Amino acid sequence: MFSRAYRTAITLPPMLWVVVFLLVPYALLFCYSFWSVSPAQTIAHSWTLDNYRELLRVNVYLQTLFRSMWIAARVMIFSLLLGYPLAYYLSFHAGKRKDLFYQLVIIPLWVSYLVRAYAWKTILGSDGVLNTLLQYLHLTKHPLEFLLYSPFAVVLTLTHIYTPFAVLPIYAALEHIPRNLVEASHDLGAPPLQTFWRVILPLSIPGVLAGATFAFVLSLGDFLAPLLLGGPSGIMISNIVVSLFGAAYNWPLGAAISLCMLFLVVGLLFLSESVEKKWSFR
Amino acid sequence: MATTTEPAIARSAKPGTEPLLTIRNVAKSFGKNPVLRDISLEIAEGEFLTILGESGSGKTTLLRIIAGFESANSGEILMEGERLDLLPPYRRRVNTVFQHYALFPHLTVEENVGYGLRVAKASKDEIATRVSEALAMVKMTAFASSKPAKISGGQQQRVALARALVNRPRLLLLDEPLSALDANLRRQMQVELKSLQREVGISFVFVTHDQEEAMVMSDRIALLRMGELEQVASPREIYSHPATAYTAQFIGHTNLLRGEIKAGIARCKSLSWRVGLPEGQALFSLRPENIRIVNSERAPDVNAVSFPGRIQHQAFHGATELLQIICDDQLALSVRTATRENWQGELRLEFLPSDAVLVRESPERG
Numbered sequence: 001m002f003s004r005a006y007r008t009a010i011t012l013p014p015m016l017w018v019v020v021f022l023l024v025p026y027a028l029l030f031c032y033s034f035w036s037v038s039p040a041q042t043i044a045h046s047w048t049l050d051n052y053r054e055l056l057r058v059n060v061y062l063q064t065l066f067r068s069m070w071i072a073a074r075v076m077i078f079s080l081l082l083g084y085p086l087a088y089y090l091s092f093h094a095g096k097r098k099d100l101f102y103q104l105v106i107i108p109l110w111v112s113y114l115v116r117a118y119a120w121k122t123i124l125g126s127d128g129v130l131n132t133l134l135q136y137l138h139l140t141k142h143p144l145e146f147l148l149y150s151p152f153a154v155v156l157t158l159t160h161i162y163t164p165f166a167v168l169p170i171y172a173a174l175e176h177i178p179r180n181l182v183e184a185s186h187d188l189g190a191p192p193l194q195t196f197w198r199v200i201l202p203l204s205i206p207g208v209l210a211g212a213t214f215a216f217v218l219s220l221g222d223f224l225a226p227l228l229l230g231g232p233s234g235i236m237i238s239n240i241v242v243s244l245f246g247a248a249y250n251w252p253l254g255a256a257i258s259l260c261m262l263f264l265v266v267g268l269l270f271l272s273e274s275v276e277k278k279w280s281f282r
Numbered sequence: 283m284a285t286t287t288e289p290a291i292a293r294s295a296k297p298g299t300e301p302l303l304t305i306r307n308v309a310k311s312f313g314k315n316p317v318l319r320d321i322s323l324e325i326a327e328g329e330f331l332t333i334l335g336e337s338g339s340g341k342t343t344l345l346r347i348i349a350g351f352e353s354a355n356s357g358e359i360l361m362e363g364e365r366l367d368l369l370p371p372y373r374r375r376v377n378t379v380f381q382h383y384a385l386f387p388h389l390t391v392e393e394n395v396g397y398g399l400r401v402a403k404a405s406k407d408e409i410a411t412r413v414s415e416a417l418a419m420v421k422m423t424a425f426a427s428s429k430p431a432k433i434s435g436g437q438q439q440r441v442a443l444a445r446a447l448v449n450r451p452r453l454l455l456l457d458e459p460l461s462a463l464d465a466n467l468r469r470q471m472q473v474e475l476k477s478l479q480r481e482v483g484i485s486f487v488f489v490t491h492d493q494e495e496a497m498v499m500s501d502r503i504a505l506l507r508m509g510e511l512e513q514v515a516s517p518r519e520i521y522s523h524p525a526t527a528y529t530a531q532f533i534g535h536t537n538l539l540r541g542e543i544k545a546g547i548a549r550c551k552s553l554s555w556r557v558g559l560p561e562g563q564a565l566f567s568l569r570p571e572n573i574r575i576v577n578s579e580r581a582p583d584v585n586a587v588s589f590p591g592r593i594q595h596q597a598f599h600g601a602t603e604l605l606q607i608i609c610d611d612q613l614a615l616s617v618r619t620a621t622r623e624n625w626q627g628e629l630r631l632e633f634l635p636s637d638a639v640l641v642r643e644s645p646e647r648g
Contacts, residue, residue: 083310183351186371188398203387
């Protein structure tokens with residue numbers, strides 16, 4: 001059908017892209033995770049499993065990983081709790097304002113992540129907007145310390161940042177529900193609430209899963225929010241990786257942790273995809 | 283001698299009996315665009331009523347108002363004397379078969395059919411019995427545990443029907459339910475649907491744009507044109523005595539003859555016949571099958587209007603043929619005949635004055 005030259009011409013760029021930006025980095029990461037740092041602070045290119053042993057032996061790595069997962073899980077839950085009603089309103093009740101509201105959900109994504117994280121810093125700090133307001137209203141006498149530099153601050157910021165990522169797939173799933181199914185449910189005697197539980201929610205599950213996966217995976221790998229707002233108790237696994245690749249100069253251990261994270265995330269994506277498939281009917 | 287003086291619009295089915303559903307002066311517009319104007323209609327217990335109309339005539343809107351998915355701007359709807367239009371759709375004892383079936387894709391055939399009963403909190407045993415009865419009725423028992431995506435359009439159609447009928451509604455609304463089926467299956471379903479309706483005895487309101495379908499299935503046809511009822515009558519009545527030019531043309535083929543009545547004689551171009559009608563301008567509908575070709579084997583009818591004609595065109599339709607005739611170089615007529623031979627040149631034709639039905643002009647709307 002198409003000439004050989006044409007096929008080569010259109011296949012080459014994506015292949016190059018995959019090789020240069022994906023395969024080579026992953027291969028390097030893989031190799032580094034089996035190498036070690038010599039006492040002379042150079043990378044020794046001899047194969048060893050020490051990095052993985054280290055990872056299991058030193059408690060702080062696994063603890064931080066579990067804390068990261070717990071933070072990501074909370075972000076996921078709050079994003080869904082905020083995102084679902086927003087998506088539902090947008091899809092079913094926004095009417096003419098649908099496009100406007102949709103844009104309002106999107107616009108924060110155009111603003112730099114760093115700016116939004118800093119904004120929360122100025123809101124949550126000891127002299128921040130929230131503490132000043134609470135004291136002005138005489139609700140508190142002293143600034144609330146737990147607001148900033150805590151897992152709370154990290155969860156709050158990440159929820160704010162990743163909620164749009166949960167809204168969009170849920171919104172898309174709700175938009176795909178044929179409206180005559182809602183009418184059919186009413187027609188068969190189901191009031192709005194029952195129609196939601198029996199028809200709308202089950203049919204939007206694929207979107208909920210996609211949104212949950214986005215929120216969880218993106219939060220799990222986040223390092224800026226814990227860096228800026230987390231404090232010592234809000235450290236996440238990516239912060240450790242960053243320091244291992246930086247000041248600590250232990251690329252092999254950093255690579256081993258990264259690879260574990262990668263497998264965790266890929267596993268999660270497969271899981272969510274297979275559940276999603278079960279819930280799609282067309 | 284010609285035409286009829288019967289009331290053209292018979293809005294109530296059986297005089298004297300309480301109608302099941304009464305639609306009274308219902309009007310609806312979307313924005314500034316009027317869709318329905320002053321619709322009044324009654325539906326009797328056990329009746330098969332078809333709302334027939336072209337796309338944009340308002341037929342689906344009328345159905346949606348009865349179901350409760352739209353609300354009328356004015357007028358009221360009563361079911362057995364009680365206001366129906368004030369209830370939300372989930373409180374009406376009306377069920378709908380949707381145009382594209384609207385089966386729940388995440389539920390099996392069985393679960394779809396049992397949906398209404400589960401919502402109504404019927405007991406497990408009752409749900410099981412009634413669902414299997416309903417599936418047997420539409421011959422879908424074998425597919426009870428299939429998902430809708432796995433069955434054909436015709437089968438989805440049957441499931442949609444079972445899902446509605448299992449709730450034993452007082453009234454079943456059907457929104458062009460056969461439009462997505464191919465011609466053969468469609469004809470088969472027309473017959474099945476009609477006999478099913480007889481069997482269950484539930485009133486059906488059937489919406490279609492297909493006049494043939496309407497004729498085959500209905501007890502009465504309500505013809506809707508641009509948001510107003512043109513005529514409501516039985517298929518035979520509406521066919522043989524169309525009230526308006528639009529009805530005559532929309533339901534079957536017809537020849538419209540525009541002429542004048544003077545001193546008991548109707549005149550249209552070179553044709554003339556006796557009528558017992560008042561003087562003035564007149565419009566007659568003359569069905570193509572009511573014009574006969576006179577030949578040596580068939581003696582001319584003494585009461586008939588006889589005239590010469592020349593064949594312009596002959597179209598073969600299987601059981602019948604449609605001839606285009608020109609009479610005295612000025613009047614074009616369609617003639618339907620059963621005979622299968624090649625007609626040539628000049629012919630002698632005739633029709634009975636009683637077959638030329640006086641119709642009203644259809645007023646301009648919009």
